[in-house]
Amino acid sequence: MDRQRLSRTLAGGSGRVRTEQRRLVAYSAVALLVLGFYLFNRDRSSAPPEAALPSAALEEPKVAAPLAHVESERLASVADSTPAQRAEIEREPAAHLLEQASQLVYGDLEKLGMVVADRVALEQHGADHRGDAVYALGELQWFEPITDSQGYRVRGEIKDEEERSWNFLVVTEPFEVRVGDVIKVAGFYLKQYDMLRPDRSTSSGPLIIGEELLRSSYRIEPVTALRPDLFLRVRDYDLTEASRPLESPEFYELLSYVNQASLETMFPEGSPPQEFRASELMRNTDAHRGEALRVSGLLAAVQEVPLGPRGENPLGIPFVWNLWLSSYSGATLLITFEKPEGLVPKLDVVDADGIYFRRFAYENQLGQPYTAAVVIARRLQKYVAPKNDFSPLLIKITIGIVATVVLAAWLMSRRDESEAVTARSRRMTRLKKLASLPGVLSTKTGAGRQKAPEDGPTDSVGPAGPSSST
Numbered sequence: 172m173d174r175q176r177l178s179r180t181l182a183g184g185s186g187r188v189r190t191e192q193r194r195l196v197a198y199s200a201v202a203l204l205v206l207g208f209y210l211f212n213r214d215r216s217s218a219p220p221e222a223a224l225p226s227a228a229l230e231e232p233k234v235a236a237p238l239a240h241v242e243s244e245r246l247a248s249v250a251d252s253t254p255a256q257r258a259e260i261e262r263e264p265a266a267h268l269l270e271q272a273s274q275l276v277y278g279d280l281e282k283l284g285m286v287v288a289d290r291v292a293l294e295q296h297g298a299d300h301r302g303d304a305v306y307a308l309g310e311l312q313w314f315e316p317i318t319d320s321q322g323y324r325v326r327g328e329i330k331d332e333e334e335r336s337w338n339f340l341v342v343t344e345p346f347e348v349r350v351g352d353v354i355k356v357a358g359f360y361l362k363q364y365d366m367l368r369p370d371r372s373t374s375s376g377p378l379i380i381g382e383e384l385l386r387s388s389y390r391i392e393p394v395t396a397l398r399p400d401l402f403l404r405v406r407d408y409d410l411t412e413a414s415r416p417l418e419s420p421e422f423y424e425l426l427s428y429v430n431q432a433s434l435e436t437m438f439p440e441g442s443p444p445q446e447f448r449a450s451e452l453m454r455n456t457d458a459h460r461g462e463a464l465r466v467s468g469l470l471a472a473v474q475e476v477p478l479g480p481r482g483e484n485p486l487g488i489p490f491v492w493n494l495w496l497s498s499y500s501g502a503t504l505l506i507t508f509e510k511p512e513g514l515v516p517k518l519d520v521v522d523a524d525g526i527y528f529r530r531f532a533y534e535n536q537l538g539q540p541y542t543a544a545v546v547i548a549r550r551l552q553k554y555v556a557p558k559n560d561f562s563p564l565l566i567k568i569t570i571g572i573v574a575t576v577v578l579a580a581w582l583m584s585r586r587d588e589s590e591a592v593t594a595r596s597r598r599m600t601r602l603k604k605l606a607s608l609p610g611v612l613s614t615k616t617g618a619g620r621q622k623a624p625e626d627g628p629t630d631s632v633g634p635a636g637p638s639s640s641t
Contacts, residue, residue, distance in 0.1 A: 223502065223541055225533050228472040228495055237279035239271040241302035241359055249301055251363040258365050260378070265340070266321055268302070268359045268380040273342045275382040277481055280304045280357050281489060288360065290335060293377045297363055305379065306357035307337045308387055311350050313369060325384075328366065328374045329354050332389060336376035338366040343383040355387035355483055387483040394427040395436070401425070402460045405529055410540055413532035417545065422528065423485045425461075426478075429526055429547045430486070430508055437463050437526070437549060444524050449501035452527055452544040459527045466503050466546055467554060468496030470514055470521045494551075495543070496521060502543040504531055511551055520554035 246264045250256045285304035293300055307329065314327030325341050339356045348354065358381020366374045405421055406412040429437070438444055446465040472495040482489030494505040494514075505523050514521060525548035535541045 223497075223535055224472055224495055226536050227476075228474050228493070229536070230474075237276075237282050238274040239279060239283070241271055242267065243302050246301045246361070249298075249362050251297060254365070257363050257375070260361070260364065262321075265361060265380065268361055269321070269324060269340065269342055272358050272380050272382045275358075277477075280306070285357060288337075288377065288379070290377070293360060294363065297360075297377075300360050301362065303360050304358070305360050306355055307331060307377075307379065308353060308355055308389060309337055311348065311352050311354045311384070312336075312374075313350060314345060314348075314384075315369060316344065326366065327384075328368065328376075329356055336374045338364050338374055338376050338378045339384075340378065340380045341383055342381075345384045348384050348386060352386055353388050355385040357381050357385070385481055385483050388485045390487050391423065391427060391485040393431040394424050395432050397425070397428055397461055405460065407456055407530040410532050410542075413530045413542060414540075417528070417531060418479055418484070425526060425528060425547055426491075426506070427486055429549050430488075434549070438524060447527075449496075449498060449503045449544040451500070452546075453501065453530045453542060456530055460529060462527055463524070464527055464546075465522060465524050466496065466505075466544070467520065467522050468498035468503055470511075470516050470519050471495045471497040471502075473511060473514070473516055475510070494521070494523075494548070496523070502541065504543040504545045505548040505551075506545065507548040507551065514551070514553060522552050522554050523548040524550050 245267045249261050249264050283304040285306055288305035288307045293305075309329030309331040312328040312330055314325055316323065316325050323342070323344075325344060327339055329337050329339070331337065337356060339358070341356075341358070356379050358379045361378045361380055363376070364378035366376075366378070368374055401421055401424060405419075444463050444465045446467060447459065449466065449468070452459050452464075452466075472493075474493045475490050476493050478484045478486065478488055478491045488508065492507050492510055494507065494511060496503040496505060503523075505521075505525070507523075507525075511521075523546060525546045528545045528547055530542055531545045532540055532542045
């Protein structure tokens with residue numbers, strides 16, 4: 172029996188073995204947890220810190236019901252069948268619409284079902300549309316404020332692209348609006364009205380009562396092909412140029428193309444778009460501008476934003492969706508027309524096919540400049556990782572190895588304990604046998620056993636001199 176086994180035998184053999192066994196089990200469990208964590212997270216991207224996104228992207232959208240509510244029965248006295256009726260405004264119905272218009276905030280008219288005003292329908296069936304939320308576009312001809320017992324308001328006239336007059340009353344003083352600008356007049360339709368101009372002539376047309384005048388633009392024709400020289404004036408080479416607003420004629424033309432062109436035109440059959448990293452797009456921005464491509468990343472934030480100032484733009488689409496993608500190569504700002512359904516921020520990875528526009532610099536929550544690649548997306552899809560058969564097999568193998576090691580350690584500890592118990596039992600048995608023999612446990616030094624003395628007295632002489640015994 173070697174020294175280690177002898178020491179375990181003399182010490183009882185159990186304490187040290189149990190300590191080594193517990194240590195081995197603990198190490199094996201930690202190794203298994205580390206391996207499982209690595210396999211679970213090796214294909215997942217992490218979301219950027221919130222400080223890397225604009226403040227607006229982190230704000231929860233607030234949805235509130237409009238305060239304005241038109242009571243149709245209060246418009247029953249309105250009439251515009253005769254020239255005399257068209258020459259005046261009914262005081263009480265007009266006051267009611269002015270009061271409701273004063274309670275409008277941005278986006279309320281869309282919630283109330285606002286549509287572009289149909290001139291023919293208003294002229295022929297105006298009584299059926301009183302109080303409807305409508306809008307009209309046209310060049311501002313003139314405007315002037317009015318202050319009387321009904322309060323402050325502004326009246327004026329616009330002319331649409333067909334040179335037809337539209338009259339308006341708004342409750343807010345126009346801001347940064349000049350005669351000749353293209354204006355959007357939005358509000359509630361009241362009646363056909365012959366408004367007296369400042370030069371004493373008459374402006375005949377529908378009367379819209381609204382909250383304010385908005386600078387706008389005429390709608391552009393749908394774009395189905397990109398001009399070769401479309402992006403010659405786009406500049407995004409330094410922080411100053413990249414921080415300019417995205418809204419520009421090139422931006423709206425690209426948006427119209429992505430919205431109107433067919434998928435076969437943008438992404439020809441048999442040639443799927445090539446995937447690019449955000450860093451590659453921003454590093455070689457001129458080479459990729461206007462190119463159909465694919466970008467991927469973790470969906471960090473989703474926000475609905477107005478397209479253009481207060482939703483006024485040449486496309487007539489008031490809102491778009493901004494999707495912020497994060498990846499290890501940088502941030503990507505996706506602009507899409509439809510709300511992304513079935514995508515969960517900070518959880519899903521998104522593949523987006525679209526057209527690259529330019530670099531966009533913005534200020535994050537910490538006041539630091541940050542840059543993202545802007546892609547006008549045509550189609551989005553949630554990334555589904557391919558089935559991984561290797562990781563489950565590796566986990567099973569690891570679990571089997573750990574279980575084998577733990578079982579072997581347990582069996583070895585049981586064998587050592589059994590051997591220690593057996594050795595201890597044999598030793599005790601041998602000691603008991605030795606203790607049962609006479610003279611075996613004598614405390615004298617020297618030989619363990621001595622011959623018994625014969626009968627009778629003897630004399631002996633030792634080294635110290637003669638001695639006698641009786």
